[in-house]
Amino acid sequence: MVWVNAIVQGVLLGGLYALFAAGLSLMFGVMRFVNLAHGDFIVTAAYLMLALVTGFGIHPAFAVLFVLMALASAGYLNQRILLNRVLGADLLPPVLVTFGLSIIIQNALLEVFSADSRRLNAGWLDTASFRLSEDISIGALPLLMFVAAVGVIAAMQFIFYRTALGRMLRATSDDPEIVPLMGGNNAHIFAIATLIASVVVGIAGIFLAMKTNFDPAAGPARLLFAFEAVIIGGLGSLWGTLLGGVILGVAQTIGAQIDAGYQILAGHLVFLAILVARPRGLLPKM
Amino acid sequence: MTTLLETRALEAFYGDFQALFGVDVTVGEGETVALIGANGAGKSTFLRAITGLLPAKGQKVSFDGQEIAGLPADRIHKAGLAMVPEGRRLFPSLTVEENLLIGASGGRKGPWSLAKVYDLFPDLVAKKNNPGTALSGGQQQMVAIGRALMSNPRLLLCDEISLGLAPKVIKDIYEAVPRIREGGTSILVVEQDVGQAMAVASRVYCFMEGRVTLSGPPGELTRAEIAAAYFGTKTDEEAA
Numbered sequence: 001m002v003w004v005n006a007i008v009q010g011v012l013l014g015g016l017y018a019l020f021a022a023g024l025s026l027m028f029g030v031m032r033f034v035n036l037a038h039g040d041f042i043v044t045a046a047y048l049m050l051a052l053v054t055g056f057g058i059h060p061a062f063a064v065l066f067v068l069m070a071l072a073s074a075g076y077l078n079q080r081i082l083l084n085r086v087l088g089a090d091l092l093p094p095v096l097v098t099f100g101l102s103i104i105i106q107n108a109l110l111e112v113f114s115a116d117s118r119r120l121n122a123g124w125l126d127t128a129s130f131r132l133s134e135d136i137s138i139g140a141l142p143l144l145m146f147v148a149a150v151g152v153i154a155a156m157q158f159i160f161y162r163t164a165l166g167r168m169l170r171a172t173s174d175d176p177e178i179v180p181l182m183g184g185n186n187a188h189i190f191a192i193a194t195l196i197a198s199v200v201v202g203i204a205g206i207f208l209a210m211k212t213n214f215d216p217a218a219g220p221a222r223l224l225f226a227f228e229a230v231i232i233g234g235l236g237s238l239w240g241t242l243l244g245g246v247i248l249g250v251a252q253t254i255g256a257q258i259d260a261g262y263q264i265l266a267g268h269l270v271f272l273a274i275l276v277a278r279p280r281g282l283l284p285k286m
Numbered sequence: 287m288t289t290l291l292e293t294r295a296l297e298a299f300y301g302d303f304q305a306l307f308g309v310d311v312t313v314g315e316g317e318t319v320a321l322i323g324a325n326g327a328g329k330s331t332f333l334r335a336i337t338g339l340l341p342a343k344g345q346k347v348s349f350d351g352q353e354i355a356g357l358p359a360d361r362i363h364k365a366g367l368a369m370v371p372e373g374r375r376l377f378p379s380l381t382v383e384e385n386l387l388i389g390a391s392g393g394r395k396g397p398w399s400l401a402k403v404y405d406l407f408p409d410l411v412a413k414k415n416n417p418g419t420a421l422s423g424g425q426q427q428m429v430a431i432g433r434a435l436m437s438n439p440r441l442l443l444c445d446e447i448s449l450g451l452a453p454k455v456i457k458d459i460y461e462a463v464p465r466i467r468e469g470g471t472s473i474l475v476v477e478q479d480v481g482q483a484m485a486v487a488s489r490v491y492c493f494m495e496g497r498v499t500l501s502g503p504p505g506e507l508t509r510a511e512i513a514a515a516y517f518g519t520k521t522d523e524e525a526a
């Protein structure tokens with residue numbers, strides 16, 4: 001029974017990892033852009049939420065709205081003003097620039113919020129749970145996280161495959177050079193992709209703030225989990241990213257069940273095993 | 287006849303390499319004009335320069351009464367200039383119908399719609415949910431033309447639409463030309479096949495090494511003139 005429980009908890013944890021990963025997956029899919037500051041953006045969103053709710057006493061619902069709007073505008077502007085300049089055939093400049101951003105963000109957070117590890121009190125969400133059996137119960141927060149992850153992936157899937165915007169995003173992913181011949185503006189389309197990714201980053205950050213302790217240096221580890229989920233699932237596949245998150249989550253909780261110290265290691269080992277067995281991931285699109 | 291497109295002494299560069307040297311081309315309203323020339327003559331470069339894919343800042347390109355040189359390519363497209371690019375360049379992850387729909391992204395009003403394109407190329411109806419790249423070469427070319435038409439262009443640029451296709455298929459595709467003109471669209475085709483160019487166009491321009499070496503209505507050009515303009519008049523001894 002403890003194993004079943006570990007699996008159930010792992011699946012739910014996987015929702016959080018899928019949320020970490022979805023934005024990364026989208027940006028890579030549309031722009032072949034690897035954002036090394038992705039984890040730091042998530043942590044920044046978490047701090048923003050924390051500051052709004054505990055620092056300024058704003059109602060959580062408004063805080064959520066504000067965080068998402070702030071992330072959306074910051075994402076769009078960051079792409080237009082900074083990142084579009086380094087996009088190109090060469091993969092190295094974006095990597096260098098976002099690596100620099102990552103360091104700047106971590107130090108700025110350290111300056112403003114100190115190195116103390118923090119967590120956002122989620123009130124009743126923290127304690128409410130549904131009892132499934134004698135030894136298995138599902139916490140309200142993990143369940144909400146998982147539902148949010150499925151909802152986010154489904155929404156992204158819908159935008160991508162059912163709307164004119166998604167058509168433009170896929171076309172840009174295929175062949176950006178001739179998109180202007182269709183009346184599309186690459187700089188704007190890229191920025192819209194980053195805007196969508198940033199809203200997901202905001203959602204991920206809000207859940208991170210409630211789920212675990214975090215500190216200014218927590219970004220790189222979230223980036224690593226996000227990378228692993230994307231690679232396990234297969235590049236360019238959104239449902240694959242959800243699957244990747246779930247597999248990573250289950251691997252970690254089963255590892256933790258064996259020995260509390262094995263949680264992170266087990267996740268990495270499963271990631272490596274899948275990378276060896278299926279280098280293109282489980283549901284590859286590209 | 288009113289002038290639709292006019293370039294004056296157009297030059298184009300790839301880095302330090304100059305590909306066009308002072309090209310003057312005009313296309314009148316309602317005309318079908320052909321560009322011919324050997325490989326590397328600069329025909330595609332000319333199309334890239336007027337569509338904004340290659341920077342032409344500070345030069346003279348007027349289109350439909352507006353100066354378009356230096357405008358971003360998406361703005362030029364919205365002004366009514368559409369291109370069927372060399373090699374078709376369909377979007378592989380889009381279906382045939384999505385490839386057509388994306389051509390209409392600029393939002394220009396006019397006679398073309400999905401139904402009209404399917405009417406022009408009935409072969410595409412059965413394939414509309416296939417990926418664009420799963421079609422035969424001729425059908426892919428039809429999608430590329432339909433995609434450009436969906437923007438209701440004033441001027442349609444076609445870069446080597448017959449390349450690599452069977453004669454029967456080429457004939458089918460060129461049969462669409464009169465119907466495209468009926469919709470009020472002028473046409474500029476780039477053709478390697480001189481006979482085809484002469485048959486379809488009211489005026490031809492011959493390019494060689496980045497310059498216009500000959501132009502005029504097909505009826506007024508002799509075979510010898512065209513051969514000279516196409517391959518150059520220099521013999522090997524003179525060139526050496």
Ligand SMILES: Nc1ncnc2c1ncn2[C@@H]1O[C@H](COP(=O)(O)OP(=O)(O)OP(=O)(O)O)[C@@H](O)[C@H]1O
Pocket residue numbers: 300303305323324325326327328329330331332372478
């Ligand atoms: N991307 C590029 N970078 C550098 N030089 C280029 C590029 N594209 C074309 N060129 C050069 O510019 C010149 C004109 O090429 P262009 O493609 O316009 O010729 P073309 O007349 O369209 O030939 P083709 O019939 O083979 O399509 C050639 O010398 C070619 O090598």
Ligand SMILES: [Mg+2]
Pocket residue numbers: 329330331372445
């Ligand atoms: Mg060419």
